[in-house]
Amino acid sequence: MKRMGVDVGGTFTDFIYVDDNGKIDVYKTSTTPHDPSIGMMEGINAICDKLNIKHEEIDEIFHGTTIATNMVLEHKGARAGMITTKGYRDIIHIARHKRPTNFSIVEDIPWQKYPVCQRRDRYGVSERVVAPDGAELIPLDEEEVRQAVRKMKADKVEAIAVCFLFSFLNPAHEQRVKEIIKEEYPEVYISLSSEVLPQFREYERFTTTGLNAYIGPTTAKYIKQLQQTLKEQGYRAKVHLMQSFGGVASAESAQEKPVNLLLSGPVGGVLGAIWTTKLTKINNVITLDIGGTSADISVLADLNPSMKHLLDTKVGGYAAMVPMIDVGTIGAGGGSIAYIDEGGFFRVGPQSAGAVPGPACYDRGGIEPAVSDANIILGRLGTKLLGGRMDIKPELAEKAIMERIGKPLGKDLYEAALGIIDIMNNNMIQEIEKESVRRGFDPREFALFACGGAGSLHACSVARELGMKNVIVPLNPGALCAVGLVNTDLMYDYSKTEMQLSTNVNLDILDKDYAMLEKEAHDRLVEDNMAEEDIVIQRVADCRYEGQGYEMRVPVIGGKVTMETIEKMKESFHTVHKRQFGRSYRDVAVEIVNIRVIGTGKIEDLEPIKIGKGNGHVEDAVIGERQVTFKVNGKPAHMMTKIYDRSLFKAGDDIQGPAIINQMDTTIVIEPDCVGHVNDYGIIVIDINDAGSED
Structure with missing residues (x-):
């Protein structure tokens, strides 16, 4: 088995090759922002040429991409329309009456300034199903649907989101609209809320479905083009894409639900950190994954990643209620630009020079000093990067730092460069404290796991300031996300809203619904050619105490649902709640809000290889x-x-x-x-x- 992991970042694209004989090789190229597949194919071909491997011998390619995230952050998605229940087309505009900054009167609210579906492309139609069982109150007006679809076709809308009230209880109306759309406008991208997110909370469901439509056409085109390019160049490998909750999906599944790819990039680093740390004697780590544009931070107590609460999973200010591993991200990377702001304050980031033009020392047209320029001046980086393939010009770094920072502040070259590093480090220290101390974790009881192309340049300083005793540097820190990619499994998440109290639970309905979700997960994995012995089905539930407004995820035992199942689920919830909030309420009924099934197709882990013993020299x-x-x-x-x-x-x-x-993919400073x-x-x-x- 020959596998390749490819992680496309903002500045560099990382590659790792592994095979059953224990051969491992890493590679790195500059990202090509206008078309990420160009840099990707360059690296894949380079590894094959370097190792003398025929293209058709590569069996699997695991891909982490920022294409979906970047479309949302840069507001460059498709023109998406929406068909919804009459009178509710402004749900995604009204949201929950919350503002990112409560007391600002001039703030541009992202979901209103840049709606994923413009108001002129949102249509309300007559229909209504109602709680608690999804009974039809108002029949679907199919003629209104056809008129809306024809209008969107005439307006060249590229994707249509279908979001009806209570469709998570009864998806029949949405399914019928899908059939009508295929009749009237077969080439348009379709996104149904009952397929993307069959859960309650209409605002989050509507916005998540709208996001899926917004990024769907471009993401699907990118994946299809990538598959076509690979085929044309002789590759026969199966393509898997990393999802935000820690597993990969097949290319076909990723095209259907690209919203699961949002924030998938940092997840590979978390998975790679877990695999690597297991080869040490350390159990608690905080990852510091610094790339060219951002720094990603995750707290791994006992090497277990935590999941974000579904009401906290946001991308660029938009609610995206999909499962995500809890990773904090700030604009702090090797390309982060240092500048003096209008008030005279010395700042670094979040703006980044990116891959093009890049830091001044790259000699690609950049004139703003960046963190990499400071590391060059301080001697921490050499004049050649990427194993000698990339020449660096220190004189350009010196000019940028002195003109933009040194002279305005009255500092010499080294003071200005150290100032850039200090501010960069402080930004990351504050984020680590936010992710750890504010959640009840003491960073002094953790090791700092340094990864990404720039993580090990800053890790010692950051760890010392936080009182941490150790820094872990993996074998290939600059390509760790790619390492995580080849060490993950095929994974799908299916959910359904239940709203049942433990004191009055309908066991038959729970049993039936879990069985339905398990079949969906199993069938999806079979479609992806997973062998029965490699398929694992896991049940979980989103629970809360009666009267609470948020849920927590707990495991649920398999088999027929009985009162024993419910009692064990309740006990798990009490334990999880106490660990998170310091107390539990055993005399209060537990409400089962959503049930979930996670289907996993096991893929063989990368086998660690020992290196030779030293002689002390x-x-x-x-x-x-x-x-x-x-x-x-x-x-x-x-x-x-x-x-x-x-x-x-x-x-x-x-x-x-x-x-x-x-080393080729990073530089380590001790x-x-x-x-x-x-x-x-x-x-x-x-x-x-x-x-x-x-x-």
Whole structure:
């Protein structure tokens, strides 16, 4: 089995190749924003050429992409229309009367300024089904539907979202509208709320379905074009795409529900961190995944990823009520631009130079100083990146920093560069505290897991400031998202709203509904050619105490639903609630809001490989030295620092800081008074000295 993982980021695209013989190879190319598939194909072909592998020998390609997310953030989706219950076409405009900033009178509310479906393209039609059982109150007016579809066709609407009240209880009207659309406008992209999100809360359901329509045509086109390009170049590999809740989907499924691809990029890094950390003696980690544009942070207590609450899953200000692993993201990366704002304050990010024009030192037309420019000036980065394939020009970095930062602030070159790094680090420290301390976790009890192309450049400073004792640097930190991709399973999530109290539960209905969802999940995995022995079906439920307004996910045992099933579910909910909020209420009835089934197609994990034992001569890995600038007692201190080639390390090697470690996909900085230890799998665990080099 030959597999390849491809993660398309804002600045670089990362690749990893693995096979059953234990061969692993990583690669990195610049992202091509105008068409990400160009950079992707360049890297896939380069790995095949490098390893002398025929294109048709690649069996599977696992792909993490930001194409769906970028469309939402940049407001560049398709022209989407909506058919809804008469009188309710403004639900996605009204929302929940909440504003991102409560007291601003000039704020542009994203879902109103940039609606996923323009008001002129939203049509209300006569129909109504009602709670609690989805009985039809008003029949569907099919002529009104046809008129709306014909009008949208004339207006060249590219996608249609169908969202009716209570369709999660009875989808018959939405299904009939789908049939009419196929008759009247067969080429349009169709998104039904009863298929995308068959759950209560009409605003979130309508917006999520609208988002699915908004990104659907372009995402589907991209996936089809990618498959076609691969086929034309001789590849026969099955394509899987990473989803936001931690599993991959087939290309066909991803085209149907592209909303599940939103924020899928950072998830690969989380999965890669879990797999890597299991090869150390550490159980609690906080991931710091720094790329060219952003930094992604996730708290993994006992190496278990937490899921975001469905009311907190937002993308660019839009509610996207789909399962997502809890990852916090800020605009802090190697391309983050340093500047003096209108008030005279020194800031870094969230604006990024991206891949084009990139930081000034890339010599691609960028004139604004970025974080990578500062690391070049400080000597932490060399003058060649990507294993020597990318030349860097320090003189351009010096010019940008002095013109935009140094001279306006009256600072010399090194003070200005250290200032950029300090602000960048502080931005990440604040986000880590937000993700950990505010949720009851003490970061001092965690190790910092450094990944992404720039994570290990900043990790020692960030960890020391937070009082953390260790930093973990995986074997391929710059390609960790790609590592996570090839270590994940095929996974689908199916749900249904129930609204049943544990004190008055209808066991027959629960049993029937779980069986229905399990069949959907099983059939989907069979369509994807998964063998029966590799299919795992898991039941969960979204529960809350009677009277609460939010739910928490708990596991549910399989088999026929009985009162024993309900009692075990209640006990799990009490435990989860107490762990999250510090208390439980065992005398209050538990409400089963939604039931879920997660269907998993098991894909063989990447087999870890041990490296050779060392003889205590770490100096054999030294390839040079240069002056590197650190902060000591609040001032720049220039230190001659050894440069190591990571590929020459052996198990048991110890690297005394200060040290710079080079590899193709990243550069690792071990600060003064810190020590790095290479374990049996080539993973570096850095001990952080509290005394440190910084003031």
